[in-house]
Amino acid sequence: MAFLDRIEDCRRFDPDGYRPFAVGSVTVGFVGHAFASRLKDFPKVFEVDTEGVRLNDRLAGFDSRTRAVAEVLESLRAKGEIRGWRDEPYPVTVSFSAAPLMTLERAAVPLFGVMAFAVHLNGVVGERADLRMWIAKRSLSKPTGPGKLDQLVAGGQPAGVSLSDNLVKECAEEAMISADLARRAVPIGAVSYITERPEGLRRDVLFNYDLELPEDFEPDNTDGEVESFHLWPIERVIETVRDTDNFKFNCALVVIDFLIRRGLIAPDHPDYVELLRGLHG
Template sequence: MSYLRHLEACNRFDPDRFLPLLLAGRRVGFVRRDRAGALAAFPRIFHVSTDGIAFDDGLDGADAVTTALHEVTDGLIRAGHTDKRRQEMFAVTDGWGGTLLFELDRGAVPFFGTRSYGVHLNGWRPGFDGPDLWIGKRAKDKKIAPGQLDNLVAGGMGAGYGARETLLKEAAEEADMPEALAARAHAVGAVRYRMELPDGMRDDVLFLYDIETPVDFVPRNTDGEIEDFRLLSARECLRRVRETDDFKFNVNLVLVDFGLRHGLIVPEDADYLPLVEGLRGSLVRGGR
């Protein structure tokens, strides 16, 4: 098996199976064609055609669209088209750092296929044969990837939070990491993927951070999302990425990126250039 299969899995998306979700002529999401009929039940809010799904022009401003989507989300939940509310709002913006277009409950994001942002933190320290990484095991009651392995810290970026703020918040909640320590993490890049899921699709950008943790730091989860932590060599993590499906789907991308940056995946590896292209190039090519 190869690292590339994870990039391919995370970018398995056929736009012909989806309709664009349009706000004032701008695409802000993707809705699966076989689910478009659910939005036709809200004619005051959406105009559904064979070419796309458009918000009604009478919805003026982010607050009006957000309020309308509250009503729609409740209807979708009642009809069984999406799960219960996550009680966390995600901001949909005019590009990264752009104008707020509307907010949407996190639970409805896959149905509407809107762009989401998150952060992932690689916590490492020097080991016997290169860096060791702190790895969490996700709780078995997690809806997504239960029981699979995860980064030290990872989380979606809620409305009103920036990347750095999200990192500090998630580091405290997921790893009991003091803010003074988490603040030493440094940004190392981003990866992007667009993939179809059973409940819709994900169009995600993950901002990546590294931190060298002190030898006396032992992470402890405080929000119940991580079952335990273990320290594994980065080489062992990459072996598992290459040979198994032990890690949550997007964590594989983060670990491949770590391996490229730390010289653990080298140009002599047959997939080196496709990996670099897949992780770095897609962020540039993907556009909006």
């Protein structure tokens, strides 16, 4: 195994398996053929043909679109066709800065292949040879990546919340990090990818942060989403990402980005350029 294997895990996408999903004249996602056929059963909401899936033009506003699609999703949920329901509205948009055209239940986002956003925080202690990183092991009850390794804090970006406010909220819920300490986190960039997963097509942008933590810091999970925390020497983090798939697929990218920025994956690494390219799929 190698770092590049983690990159490959996040760029498995065959466009021939999907149809564009459009709201008005704007393509906002990609729907697998099987799910597109299922949506034919709801012609008042979706117009489906071999070329794509379009929201019915009569649904002309944000609220009407959101309500109509929500009714369809609730129907599919009741039949057991949508799993991992979160009751979290995600924006449907073409970019993070663009105004959303509607919102969509988080569990359905991969089914429609729309863009999703998240915040990930690297919690570190020490520096240089003494550098350590806090690692979270995800709860076995998580709908995605149960039992996988994760950043100290990570969470999806719901509609109507700023990145900074969401980070503070996730820090409190996932690791009992105070608001004052969370606000010291440094935004350091983003990674992105398009990849097929069991839940559907993931087209995600992860906004990443670094937070230097005091030696006596001890995380404490409050939302039931973390099984345990571990403070690992950076060498163990490197070996685990490079040699195993123990990290959740996208969390491995966040670690690789960190290692490159800290010079722990050096420019003379044989896959250096390809790793950089792969972090922005």
